[in-house]
Amino acid sequence: MSVIKNPTVIDATEISDEEMNALIDGTINPFDEGDLVTGTIVKLDRDEVLLDIGFKSEGVIPVRELSIRRDVDPSEVVSLGDQIEALVLQKEDKDGRLILSKKRAEYERAWISVEEKFNNGENVEGEVIEVVKGGLILDIGLRGFLPASLVDLRRVKDLSTYIHSTLEARVIEMDRNRNNVVLSRRVVLEEGRKAERAEVLAKLAKGMHLKGVVSSIVDFGAFVDLGGIDGLVHISELSWSHVNHPSEVVKVGQEVEVEVLDVDMSRERISLGLKQTTEDPWRTLVKNYPVGSIVEGTVTKLVPFGAFVELGDGIEGLVHISEMASRHVDVPSQVSNVGDPVQVKVMDIDMDRRRISLSMKAAAETLGVEIEVAELEKPETGDEPAGDVEEVVTEEVVTEEPTEE
Secondary structure (H helix, E strand, O other): OOOOOOOOOOOHHHOOHHHHHHHHHOOOOOOOOOOEEEEEEEEEOOOEEEEEOOOOOOEEEEHHHOOOOOOOOHHHHOOOOOEEEEEEEEOOOOOOOOEEEHHHHHHHHHHHHHHHHHHHOOEEEEEEEEEEOOEEEEEOOOEEEEEHHHOOOOOOOOHHHHOOOEEEEEEEEEEOOOOEEEEEOHHHHHHHHHHHHHHHHHHOOOOOEEEEEEEEEEOOEEEEEOOOOEEEEEHHHOOOOOOOOHHHOOOOOOEEEEEEEEEEOOOOEEEEEOHHHOOOHHHHHHHHOOOOOEEEEEEEEEEOOEEEEEEEOOEEEEEEHHHOOOOOOOOHHHOOOOOOEEEEEEEEEEOOOOEEEEEHHHHHHHHOOOOOOOOOOOOOOOOOOOOOOOOOOOOOOOOOOOOOO
């Protein structure tokens, strides 16, 4: 019986080893260093991943070439059966294997994408993967450096709180030769705050009461964050009583209720008042101590023209020296001293000028008492003792003129 051969089937016994190798090589895709290849994950090891790319042997991705993140577990990056893209780093190592890099393949595509966003002024988004000296590293497809000074609107003390957080930032510098990408989150936040400021400003009106948080304290007042924009409470608007420094009234981080006193849309400035959210003690004073009433107060200061007396709630009135006693008073200390309790009569209240005139003399007359006026201590003066008077006798010397002979 004769055997009929299929002309399309090659008999291995009829070809040489050289011809067989040539046939095999003809079925293998040729690769050069720098080429991008696509393959399937066929094996995961602790230090490498094997990728089937249609080569005579699997391509090898060392663990350091899997991700821009350092010290990662391969199973956290890829899984068996995943289709991925890799860059050829080395055509063949000593074992004849292709050395590949997943991170560099992603880097090439990421650089193009990030560069396009950089040129268009668009934002990028990435997870914080490292805290380094001077800032943070974000995974944006490549390693983006976010300086500490550009992480937030204010300086951040502990950068570690951002680890694994996803942040939105703006690319402000790119250098392909140095493989350097610098980011700024503060730019994004400032733009967002600007939009918030415009929205808040549009809603503000004089006389509104708002809640905010004290963001900073300066010598001339306190700034309050109203949720996107700061307003200033001038030191004179912190309290109805005298304030030496804003820190006497508020602290940074304190939540306060304020009243809008003025809004300057063109300069984006808001003037606020804290004391306006509380009752004016002067109005309470008028209710409690009307003109003609007698009040007990405490002498707080003596001046040449009289004495200041506190009536409570930091409100002081002046007792003019002429109103301290029925008798003539040369200096206020003849009648009272600082810290003395005194009875005074309310003579006049000027709400506009915040002044109250008091009289100790009128109170004493109403109460039927006499105010003692101490005598002024006169400096001791005495006649100077007469000294011995020496009689000076001047001897007169007579000189006779010579006579002519």
